[in-house]
Amino acid sequence: MNDERPPGTVLLRNGSVYSPADPFATAMVTDGATVAWIGSEGAADGFADSVDEVVDLDGALVTPAFTDAHVHTTSTGLALTGLDLGTATGLADALARVAAHAAARPDDQVLLGHGWDETRWPERRPPSRAELDAACAGRPLYLSRTDVHSALASTALAHVARRLDGYHDDAPLTRDAHHAVRRAALAAVSPAQRADAQRAALRHAASQGIATLHECAGPDISSQDDLTGLLALAAAEPGPRVFGYWAQAVSRPADLDAIRDLGALGAAGDLFVDGSLGSHTACLSGPYADADHTGTAYLTAERIADHVTVCTEGGVQAGFHAIGDAAVAAVLDGVRRAAARVGVERVRAARHRVEHAEMLDAAAIAGFAELGLVASVQPAFDAAWGGDAGMYADRLGADRARGLNPYAALLKAGVPLALGSDSPVTPLDPWGTVRAAAFHRTPEHRISVRAAFTAHTRGGWRAIRRDDAGTLVPGAPADYAVWGTGDLVVQVPDERVANWSTDPRSGTPGLPDLTPGEPLPRALRTVVAGRVVHERPNE
Template sequence: MTAAAPLSALDASAARTVLLRGGDVYSPADPFATALLMQDGVVAWVGEEGAAESYARDAELVVDLAGSLVTPAFVDAHVHATSTGLALTGLDLTACPSLGEALERIRAFVRASGVAPGGVLLGHGWDETRWPERRAPGLAELDEVAGGTALYLSRTDVHSALASSALRALAGPELPAAAGYLPDGPLSRAAHHAVRGAALGHLTQQQREAAQRATLAHAVTLGIGALHECAGPQISSEADLTGLLALAAAGGGPEVFGYWGELGAVDTARRLGAVGAGGDLFIDGALGSHTACLHAPYTDAEHTGASYIGAEQIAEHVRACTEAGLQAGFHAIGDGALGALVEGVRAVAAELGLERVRALRHRVEHAELLTPEQIAALAELGLTASVQPAFDAFWGGGSGMYVDRLGAERARTMNPYAALLRAGVPLAFGSDAPVTPLDPWGTVRAAAFHRTPEHRISARAAFTAHTRGGWRALGRDDAGTLVPGAPASLAVWAPTELVVQAPDEIIRNWSTDPRSGVPGLPDLTPGGALPQCLATVVNGTTVYLR
């Protein structure tokens, strides 16, 4: 048998032909595969150990997997790289247990930053629904710990934020007249967009690049080989997107595909190098901030949320994108927003032809509170649902934030992944980081063990949505699966027992019987450890080695 090197040999390898052998390869080409050949950045062969020796003789490098699992690299279909990096390297309040602890962490962060009064600092992740005080800090409390700093702290859903007096001043004298302005509380809607723009506008190029590098470096440690960046004038900036795309194009990390969320901005999206005019093009906001657009009022507020654009504007945007051959997409969470989306896209399909609309695989981000009629419409119109299962893990269940905002009956209908798949709606999974963390196996687990049992899907379907689904959402059907001819973008995981879910039981029946003829996945039962990434390879190049 040809001598094999350890996995560490991938670290500095410039070999054009590499054979990985002696592990488990997750591939539809061969459910019993133990070896894979990469050649010039493409999967050249997948098969069993008995046939690997003939390929080993011609390989420039043979690597012993020592029982490790090889899978396609994950695709996170919705991220905000700069904001995620700022949370990774700065103030992250996601796990903060109380209002008092949050204020102390903010104070310590400001002191440790060394920023002079008037300087800008950003943080993320507070969630008053998880605090015993059940309220956000008032402006006086925030100013006391900010010490004169222009401080921006986004809520966990990034649809409202705390802004210190210094930051409010930077946003300009028009701020108090903006929709969503509160003199002593979190800012939402247009007021939030104003303070976020002021804060991000004062970031230096060095700060942005450092945050983006942190996100890309972290992603590959999790087996993520590609990211969809959801940019736009209300969420980042043109410079932010072009800088990120240039950084990713230099190599050494995941591939990045940008979306630009601005109405009618076909030419802008193309000029910036975006693959679509969509992503966070907001039809509405978020449930946590009471800005998701609903058909009926919130349970804990006497209104139906925010509607930023209507069906006519949606139709104009989809028409312009379809005529230009460019993918469109929208952020829509509430059933009111999703109803407007369906109405707008359906109008364009009637005008330009259904197949012409379906061919571009226009996207909807989040798609949480869906009616059965809207699910059927998404399938009819060929829309891809770019969704975040961690939302249910964080805020679903019998007593979570969804119940607070909607009541138990409506909350139970949230994030209906099984119904979407049954209807034929393509799914692409992501995190919306920093809203929820980059955590691909946790995302697969969240979908397979949805807190509402009737919405659960198999781990295999969830894994597909987080790998091949992300590529199909880009209009690419050649990637995200380890078969000959596919890009060699893969992840290597520490050895673990593999299981196969029986077809008659989504959750409980797990089998290790090889006669099933189905590739196995790690056991993702809640409470157990998630797989550990040993290496990530993007188009044949090793970008991470543990």
Template sequence: MTTRTVLLRGGTVHSPADPFATAMLVEGEHIAWVGSDGAAESYAASADEVIELAGALVTPAFVDAHVHATSTGLALTGLDLTDCTSLAEALHRIAGHASVNDGVLIGHGWDETKWPEGRPPTLAELDGAAAGAPLYLSRTDVHSALASTALRELTEGLAGLPGYDGHAPLTRDAHHAVRRAALAHLTPAQRRAAQQATLARAAELGIAALHECAGPDISSEEDLAELLALAATTDGPEVFGYWGQLAEQGGVETARRLGAVGAGGDLFVDGSLGSHTACLHTTYQDAAHTGTAYLTAEQVADHVTACTEAGMQAGFHAIGDAALTAVLDGVRAAADRVGLARVRALRHRVEHAEALDDKAVAAFAELGLTASVQPAFDAAWGGPDGMYVQRLGAERAAGLNPFAAMLRAGVPLAFGSDAPVTPLDPWGTVRAAAFHRTLEHRISVRAAFAAHTRGGWRVLGRDQDGVLVPGAVASYAVWAVEELVVQAPDSRVAGWSTDPRSGTPGLPDLTPGLPLPACLRTVVRGRTVHQA
């Protein structure tokens, strides 16, 4: 079969092979050449398609390193409370959704810390708004949920589970149980429609690949299998699955059977700060406890050992400082068993990794761990009046998400959204890292962009991808942009430069308040999956 060639010219190509490139040639699934418009003339006559960029920017497409596709799609197409500004508005929106939908209702995104009432709805209020229907509503962090009386009655053995409360939101095992009960009532058509919505939205935003973080507590084997099959048989972003289950529970074998690339992702060592379930060394400022520990260091060590011996990447969800201590102690113990080099070679990953001090950052670098992080968390909950300060106080909150320290130590970063926790929004994610609410944690736009493109490929072991150079996979995006700049981390150094003599490829100006770039085209392995 003849390989199709596409020539793009007349724009700016973000490529380390040529910082002044204005054109790019794609042959089949790979980039064949980058260079100037003048040199591109020799390819124009023989190309199957010539795309006139008209000044647009071409970059590697983004990789979102942590998503939940079905839940994201359900929020995109159904009941989404993320922008509700009050409890009253949330109840009104629930009632409207219930009035036009049958069966089990599923929604997401409530956050009582942003409401003037300062509380979630009572069970009676929830039942009233849902008109007696079974209703599952995950909190914005997806570590607690509201469940109506009808859904609670559908969930076998609920009252005896850890995290159960007869009136308040559910956490821990009780939350997992009502979520499983709700998702079990999705039809295959509903699940497929939700997954398609997520893939389509990702393509619209210039995202070429998603890391799906699945597991028995957060989705199901069926859900992951159907998503991977959908991605493999339709044009759209690539999907790489992670299955969050311990090896001793069959996690490695299940991951392999499902076609997942790792036994990790949302393998919970703790919960979240918003739900008071992140595991801390000292008590919360607004609660008289230290959160919830789901796994011990010994369990972490056993899992990493088994995964390493099986040649499979492991990974853990860990947010609080005590949870991260358990992960680091466990990974170090596994390295003592099987050898540090073998552990480092698999690039085991930690999701979220928010409460890292300097000692923990150094341990990440020593053990070769990748930090799969979500800068939008800081944009949503950081700052002097944010949820982080409410939960931890100003001093501890200021230490969260230390991206600059991680980069200085050589810790690999892979950026994601944890959608639906925060939306699919790659340029917004890059902006959130570059304009972190804590000044000393800011990184350059260039470093943040690399973490959201090449970083997502490197954690998969595909070091050659995520960059526009000859021989690389042709997964790229085309953007409508204004001025390109080289933007520095903060005001302590030169803000930015537009001097082409710097030899540094420019990126859009992401200063807060300015519009984000609009995606004109997304291409995955040489196939156009979105065109504005």
């Protein structure tokens, strides 16, 4: 539950505290919104009579709270409270869920659902429009695919996109047609319904030990009212922090004023250079293995260069959505052109971001390092679609698919990583995300649990150009989570020494055992700026 009292002084003791200040710490003191002290159980006795609250951890683990570096909050909330097709077992099951949802929501102006993935169904195809019309009784219906780069719509809604690029009479809508239908669907959501969805998403994030979200908004994804409403709600009510990005290309300094007026940190996030692999819209240098084209390009290198130039000169962070290798190449080309205009050091200092950045070869990785680009990545994508028999292999062939999401090579080159979920594309599940990075389906891309955890805590703060948060040291923000977990170990990506108990002589703090099959930690308490925003009921 949320605690609305002003944060006082709190002593947490009799547990394990994950902190670089003391690798063997068992206690921590917070003073208001700030970490005040980290240390041993014996030294904690000196604080017991002078603090407002003493929390007996009873062996629990305290860590920095997670930052999810790529979220769509309203869509996440609508998926949590609405029609979830992510677990549909096939075509008939999906249509039955649509019919049941329509019957249960007779007053909704538009029916909303998310998560269908035809590659997981025995039929290997999505519903036809006629099948959808029958299931929803002819009402307006919008169903986003799991990757949110294509959608199904009933006739009552699809007509708004009939003359646009990407419209199909009896196939998923993509490109401009999808964006138009999504705007129409979300415009039918009332402000109250939208706020309820945002609260649901923020409560769920807090329950997962997440204290900070990067909202990736934009004109093709949500709306200005959605972003400003979310930022206002998050600022007014106890819960996770929200930092917003607005994905609109700029070409002159005056354009940045509109970005700032929205309260956004940057003209970044899902500023689309291409689409997604699942929807065949990621832009590739060679054709798909299961389609006779190379996907969709939305921005040229010159347009990217203009955007980065204006943002760099204006002190605003730029960023792009790029998945396919041709899209990544366009970003690197554009950022290099901008660096030639304003200087590479100014570009590096800006910490411009690339979201997803999945198809990277050695030259692309070197380019990220050269230009100081932050890779905002989603390891759960590999867990969901990687491997020799997954969707990535279907789309690209097994050989190309094995090169996706090369986290180890990125870290080795010094590229900053920030981990996220792209929720609702994959769930808000930070320990699952860390596990996915540490146990990548392609072994050479695996990173240690410690490196993945750092990328999902401190890395998210560094991605918004803040170096003073995401770790528990005196003076840092009191953003932390308390976890119920088993033994603490050190895990590395080398299968020969997959994990071992922490040797006290190493001075390396342990983290939960994330070996696949082991239960993930449960958030017992989540604290943001010293305020409790989630507390698990006693069982």
